[in-house]
Amino acid sequence: MALQVEHEIHTRRKGRNYGVGIILLAFIGMVFGLTVVKVVQLGDLGQFERFDRVVRPQLIPDEGGGE
Template sequence: MAIKVEHEIHGRRKGRNMGVGLLLLGMIGIVFGLTVVKVLGLTDIRQMEKFDHVARPQLEPGALEAAEQRAAEVAAEAEANQ
């Protein structure tokens, strides 16, 4: 027969560890829930691409045509100045 003596400090540590573990699981659950809600709330994947704070002409209708037109105007001005 084995004698197992557990000091009361082990019980307190176990209780604290369980509390920290539950808090960690709660935080993970909140982040996961927010992620699921955000992904399911998107109707168009292009909405997600707009949050990178970089000008991307493929996201704006007519922007590519305007850029090509401006490039042609600049080329014409450069040609005229030569």
């Protein structure tokens, strides 16, 4: 029984799959890099928590009106 030789279409598909994989990894790397830059730019983790678009009373500073 002879071994089957890969057809030409399989080699072309393999090349396209490698290309799509490289593009996907580049996109993931770009999103990760932008996230790291955003977090490092904020500096304080408390500032990062303020950007979750939800009003949380514990993050609002006191007005100083101690009645």
